Amino acid sequence: MILVTGGSGLLGAHLLYDLLRKHPRVRASKRPHSSMDFVKKVFAYYSNDAQALFEKIEWVEMDLDDIFSIEEALKGIDRVYHCAAVVSFHKKQAYLMQQTNVLGTKNLVDACLHSAIAKLIHVSSIAALGRAEKQEMTTEETPWKDSDKTSLYSHSKKAGELEVWRGMAEGLNAVIVNPSVIIGPGDWSQGSPQLFSLVHNGLKYYSHGINGYVYVRDVSKAMIALMESDIKDERFIINGEDLSYLELFNMMAKSLNKPYPSKEIKPWMAEIAWRALKAKSWFTQKAPSITKATARTFLQTYSYSSQKLLSKIDFQYTSMQQAIYLSAQEFLKDKSSISKK
Missing domain, CATH: 3.40.50.720 (NAD(P)-binding Rossmann-like Domain)
Known part of the structure; x- marks a missing residue:
């Protein structure tokens, strides 16, 4: 078992x-x-x-x-x-x-x-x-x-x-x-699924940082x-796939039929943001949505090879464009069902 x-x-x-x-x-x-x-x-x-x-x-x-x-x-x-x-x-x-x-x-x-x-x-x-x-x-x-x-x-x-x-x-x-x-698709209020909520709510900022x-x-x-x-x-x-945050957010925006992010976040802006949110958390007693670690990750370039896995098992990845589209459809269904209640 x-x-x-x-x-x-x-x-x-x-x-x-x-x-x-x-x-x-x-x-x-x-x-x-x-x-x-x-x-x-x-x-x-x-x-x-x-x-x-x-x-x-x-x-x-x-x-x-x-x-x-x-x-x-x-x-x-x-x-x-x-x-x-x-x-x-x-x-x-x-x-x-x-x-x-x-x-x-x-x-x-x-x-x-x-x-x-x-x-x-x-x-x-x-x-x-x-x-x-x-x-x-x-x-x-x-x-x-x-x-x-x-x-x-x-x-x-x-x-x-x-x-x-x-x-x-x-x-x-x-x-x-x-x-x-x-x-x-998952809990749209936390973790990576929360990105769909941010884009749906009109996320304006992006970076050219890259992640897997x-x-x-x-x-x-x-x-x-x-x-x-x-x-x-x-x-x-x-x-x-490795994608820039701009590519990721654009794919999400397209799938959600929302405007693409249009303002590039600069390093100094990210540094101000995490410090301001940390200060705010002292008063609200709520964890900040952006931390020093996440702000800096947003600006870094990371690329990952999955060749070892592909060489050992018979496996094919779903394209991120398709993965984002499928997830976005579930997000929209959830939003629709909530609004009807």
Whole structure:
């Protein structure tokens, strides 16, 4: 049987949907009091039988801080997809990222070793990769170089990877995946889906910074293919395309039938923005929408090679234009259904 951790997140929910199309039952972990409405919503994007599919999930409460609850969740399990993580660029979340992304992964790896799990697919991030020199593409072999620009999130995902590599050295059959920025329909108020909301609301600014992007369904399908293969003790970048922020926002604006962003954000503007929003957060007690890390990422150029993955499995990426169009259609449907209520 299969266990998916982080099943209520963007990637986890899509992975559950794809797995349930092939397997009669799948177990998924959740935190106490977690709402399952988001998972049902994701299923409804792709199926008229969303409720029937949802009922095939065996939900278990699991705390990554508690190895005993992990071992309980692993009973009868032979394959694990570890999607659970805290994604944040806020310093206030540093402790939580350390607990979940590092110590939680350590506990899961130890429990998998103890329970003789057949295979683990661990979801890391491009944030855990080294940074290539200018004009070069980042690969799985690009050396890690720490600097004052390295985010706390990057540190936590890198440290989490090291726990998985340690598990491999101790006999765990595992594969690490490093997805780029995941694009797909989901909670339009946070994470990458929030970009659709920003563009729909009239986002005016863009940059010529470049980053990697991948369709959520592609990440899910690549993970399943890697799980079903004999591949082990390796890691793979999962990146559909490198796009500038201008290209990304223009694609979103076109799909949403909204004006294209027209004002280029300059480095000095980004520096003022994150400082102003940080000052504002002191009064509102709400996390700023732009941090020092995200502001600087917005201006950087990062390029990622996915050739290793394509050389090992039979796989084809969805174009980002198509991925954005499909996601935008779900966004518009959600907006329409809300306005009718």
